[in-house]
Amino acid sequence: MIRPFVLLASCLLLACSPNTEPGPSKPAAPTREVPPNAVKIADDLYMVPLDQPVEGCPAYRQFSTTKMVNQAIYYRARQGGFTFDRNEAVCD
Amino acid sequence: MLFAVALTGCGGGSGGGVASGGGGGPAPLAPPAAPASFETAEFFLNGSLDQINAQEAYATGTSGQGVTVAVVDTGIDPTHPDLAGNISPASVNILTNSTIDDDDGHGTAVAGVVAARKNDTNTHGVAFNATLLAVRASNITGTFTDSDVANAITYAVQNGADVINLSLGGPAAGTPNLEQALISAAAAGVVIVAASGNDGNAFTPLFPAAYAGDVRMGGLLLAVGAVDGANNLAGFSNICGNANANFCLYAPGVNVRTTGAGGGNVIASGTSFAAPHVSGAVALLLQLFPSLTPAQAVQILLTSATDLGAAGVDNTFGRGLLDLDAASEPLGTLSVPTSDAVAGPTMALEQTTIRLGAAFGDALGGNAFLSDAIILDGFERPYKIDLGRNVKGAKRDFRLDSLLAHRGTETIDVPTADGLSLSIGVDHRTYYRSNAAGLAEQAAQGPAFENLSAGAALTDSTRLGFAYNLSPGQTAAARHEGSDTTGLFWMSDDSLNPHLSLIGAGNGMSLQQRVGDETRLSFTWLDTADSDRTTRGSVGQAALQHDFAAGGSLRVGIASVHEDGAFLNSEADGAFGAGTESDSRFYSLSGSMPVGDGIDLIGSVTVANTTVDDGGGLLKNWDNVWSGAFGLGVVAQDVFAPQDRLGFLAGQPLRVESAEATLTLPVSRDLDGNIIQQSERVDLTPSGREIDLQIAYQHQLAPGIDVSSWLMMQLQPGHDADAEPGYGAGFKFRVTY
Structure with missing residues (x-):
């Protein structure tokens, strides 16, 4: 039951995502538009859920439309908010 | 025609080859x-x-x-x-x-x-x-x-x-x-x-x-x-x-x-x-x-x-x-710097070798200085390396080639007029080469012309000989062992005629001049364009032999050997000095003395001085290169049967008794692009002294059928003091028709 759901969700996400999927043969730089599923955590700073979990844990990346961000993978933290420390991640 | 040879040999000893300098590749400094x-x-x-x-x-x-x-x-x-x-x-x-x-x-x-x-x-x-x-x-x-x-x-x-x-x-x-x-x-x-x-x-x-x-x-x-x-x-x-x-x-x-x-x-x-x-x-x-x-x-x-x-x-x-x-790890081409500048000339490491001839034995093998060397990789990074690993020793093994040299080669004596002689060597061997698939395929098959010797008696006391593609030992008048030991011993030339093995087959001539009935003067000259650099060169020899009326003989000889790309069969290459050549003077005294009925005592001693013209590499300024060989034995005839021969020979093959050279090694580099070099005077004498002991017996089973057998023991083979003794046994069956 889970696999069809994931597949369906993936299709929906792909359908809704910006036209930035060039495929490996023609990669392109990501856009500066805020992804629709992004979670805003500060002024012009978002957490964007990744398509795939990292080592089984739902994961996020930081995003900003005007600034550079660090390139750590984030998780939901037990204490609330986000953390890049896997030890403090909520992975359920 | 030499028809069949059957042999066994069991080499002993721990080497004679120069020990490698340990495992592992080059290491940073x-x-x-x-x-x-x-x-x-x-x-x-x-x-x-x-x-x-x-x-x-x-x-x-x-x-x-x-x-x-x-x-x-x-x-x-x-x-x-x-x-x-x-x-x-x-x-x-x-x-x-x-x-x-x-x-x-x-x-x-x-x-x-x-x-x-x-x-x-x-x-x-x-x-x-x-x-x-x-x-x-x-x-x-x-x-x-x-x-x-x-x-x-x-x-x-x-x-x-x-x-x-x-x-x-x-x-x-x-x-x-x-x-x-x-x-x-x-x-x-x-x-x-x-x-x-x-x-x-x-x-x-x-x-x-x-x-x-x-x-x-x-x-x-x-x-x-x-x-x-x-x-x-x-x-x-x-x-x-x-x-x-x-x-x-x-x-x-x-x-x-x-x-x-x-x-x-x-x-x-x-x-x-x-x-x-x-x-x-x-x-x-x-x-x-x-x-x-x-x-x-x-x-x-x-x-x-x-x-x-x-x-x-x-x-x-x-x-x-x-x-x-x-x-x-090193990347790119590894090279040995030969000057004091990183940007200066270098030689590829893989080409930098010394293959020492048997006379040098294990010389340089334990030289700690060689382990101080550096090489540069493709990014000019210095790596420490033991260049001793690039020194290859040549072990004087139980060589079978002297016994097998004529296998498949037919010598035809052509009838000629009195005073003339002509012999033609015909090669009946089959040669193979690797084809594109890596398999051996027949490349050539005899008969093919191999060599030629010709002689002419100019006068009753003068004889002139010519040789084409013959080894020095096969060239007339080049050999003397003080007694008839031809074909008796397994490895007698190493002790009795050491200079004959320094160059390969070539073309030359000989002249023998009798002075009275008991004295002979002989000259031999041979030049070879051998493809093997270590045996390319020329030899000139003069000898005076006196046969005593009471039996026995005494011979004094001097030989000059020029090696085009080698020194005493040794070859330096790459940074060690490609183009090294040498001239050696061999002084020999040999003779035989009857000590009983059909029993002769034979002996020979040879001393050689070699001048090495280094190729401008890391090993240069050779000096005081002296080497020597000796043999002492006894040959008895008609011991167990008519026309049989029993012999004992104890000999030392050519050994370098003294040799010095300056070894200059790159040992470091600095940040200003300089190579730091160090020089050391190195001794190139081997650690041990090989003594070969041989017992040989030759017997004619029937007309045209000979049987020969040998027992041999090598003490400190390869002039390596640490080498275990080697033992060998040989058996040869020859049919002549």
């Missing part, structure tokens, strides 16, 4: 570290260090000491015990010009991957003794503006950074300020390592990593993607893309254990944590090889990376996975 000092629990706690083979670099003694890595990030926790000792006092918050406190934790984690200290606590960084120049460029939300990053880069360059780590990025090209800061940093020779980004495998690197392929960066900006612990592409990692592939690496970026703000460890993922592995690696290389330019260091990491994905450089994996083992 730094003193090696014991594995126990770096393969610690702290090391293995962070699997990524093992994944990039960091222990192989640590074994060379490098730790990043003296190299400054700027971490442009969210600051560093300066109180973390794994970091505190490595943080530069020049560290700064570029926004506030105040402390570098890290309220985000990202910078602390990145810095730990670069240079967390090795203190038996938690884990340590790749370059655990590098200096961390923390430049906080983040605002309160943990994000970075182009101008702040640009200012941080400029500050890092101005404060001595060798490497700048940028575990940050954004989707848009940098502002002119940021671009100029990056260009200026690269122009200043600072390596910039940037995270590729976490947008996923469908995307190329974010900025500033996307500048990796920009020619304005001079090849000093690297984009770094992430792999997991099994070297699989991390699902979140941006790939290299076509434009950046040549300057794109991968490093561990999934579940990397590193330092956490406030103390302790965190387990973090992202290309943020892949990039500092590469920054640390650059620091290790720059310490290990201070002569490297930053561009060379980068090229080494790129060329030594483990290929991932499609073969070669590809859009996804670029150059592949960081590999510190391969990066520490």
Whole structure:
């Protein structure tokens, strides 16, 4: 039951995502538009859920439309908010 | 016709070949570290260090000491015990010009991957003794503006950074300020390592990593993607893309254990944590090889990376996975510098050899000085190497060639007029060569013309001979053993006529002149264009022999041997001096004396002086090269049967008794491009003295059918004092028709 759901969700996400999927043969730089599923955590700073979990844990990346961000993978933290420390991640 | 030979031989001894200088390849000049000092629990706690083979670099003694890595990030926790000792006092918050406190934790984690200290606590960084120049460029939300990053880069360059780590990025090209800061940093020779980004495998690197392929960066900006612990592409990692592939690496970026703000460890993922592995690696290389330019260091990491994905450089994996083992090893052509300048002449290591002839035995084998040499790799990095491994000794083995030389060769004596002689050698052997499939195929088959000898009696007392493609020993008048020992002993020439084996078959002539009934004067000259350099040259010989009326004889001889590319059958090549040639003078005294009915005592002693004209290589100024050989034996006839022969021979094959040369080795290089050379006068005499003991018996079974057998023992074979004795036995059955 889970696999069809994931597949369906993936299709929906792909359908809704910006036209930035060039495929490996023609990669392109990501856009500066805020992804629709992004979670805003500060002024012009978002957490964007990744398509795939990292080592089984739902994961996020930081995003900003005007600034550079660090390139750590984030998780939901037990204490609330986000953390890049896997030890403090909520992975359920 | 010599028809059949049956032989057995069992060599003994431990060598005679020069011992190699130990295993392993070339090693960097730094003193090696014991594995126990770096393969610690702290090391293995962070699997990524093992994944990039960091222990192989640590074994060379490098730790990043003296190299400054700027971490442009969210600051560093300066109180973390794994970091505190490595943080530069020049560290700064570029926004506030105040402390570098890290309220985000990202910078602390990145810095730990670069240079967390090795203190038996938690884990340590790749370059655990590098200096961390923390430049906080983040605002309160943990994000970075182009101008702040640009200012941080400029500050890092101005404060001595060798490497700048940028575990940050954004989707848009940098502002002119940021671009100029990056260009200026690269122009200043600072390596910039940037995270590729976490947008996923469908995307190329974010900025500033996307500048990796920009020619304005001079090849000093690297984009770094992430792999997991099994070297699989991390699902979140941006790939290299076509434009950046040549300057794109991968490093561990999934579940990397590193330092956490406030103390302790965190387990973090992202290309943020892949990039500092590469920054640390650059620091290790720059310490290990201070002569490297930053561009060379980068090229080494790129060329030594483990290929991932499609073969070669590809859009996804670029150059592949960081590999510190391969990066520490020599790359490119290995060469031996032969002058005092790095940019001076060099010779390829693989061509740099000395193959010492048997007379030198194990000389140079234990020479410790040879292990002080260095070579340069393709990046002019110096590596210590034991050049003793390139000294090959020649063991005087139980050679069968003297017995087998005529196998398949037919000698035809052509009837001629009185006073003339003509012999033609016809080769009946079958020759094989390897075909395209590597299989042997017949290349030629006899009969084929092999050699020719001709003689003419000019007067009753004068005889002239000509030889075509005959060895010196086959050339008339070249041989004398004081008695008829022809074909009796197995290896008699080594002791009794040592000069005859120095050159190969050739063309020449001989002249014998009788002076009265009892005295002979002989001259021999032979020149060979042998394809084997060690046996190419010429020999000229003069001998005076007197046969006593009461039996026995005495002979005095002098021979001059010129070796075109060798010295006493030894060959130097490459940096040791290609083109070495020599001239030797052999002085011999031999004779025989009857000591009973049908029993002769035979003896011979030869002394030789050799002048070596070195090829201008590392081994030169040869002096005092003296060698000698001797043999003493007894031959009895009609012992057990009519016309049989029984002989005993004890002899020393040619041995170098004294020889000195100057060995000049490159032993180091400095940062000004100079090669430091050292010279040492080396002794080239062997450690031992080979004595060959032979017992031979030859018996005619029937007319035209001979049987010969030998027993032989070699003491200290190969003039190697440590060699075990060798034993041999031989049996030959010959049918003549």
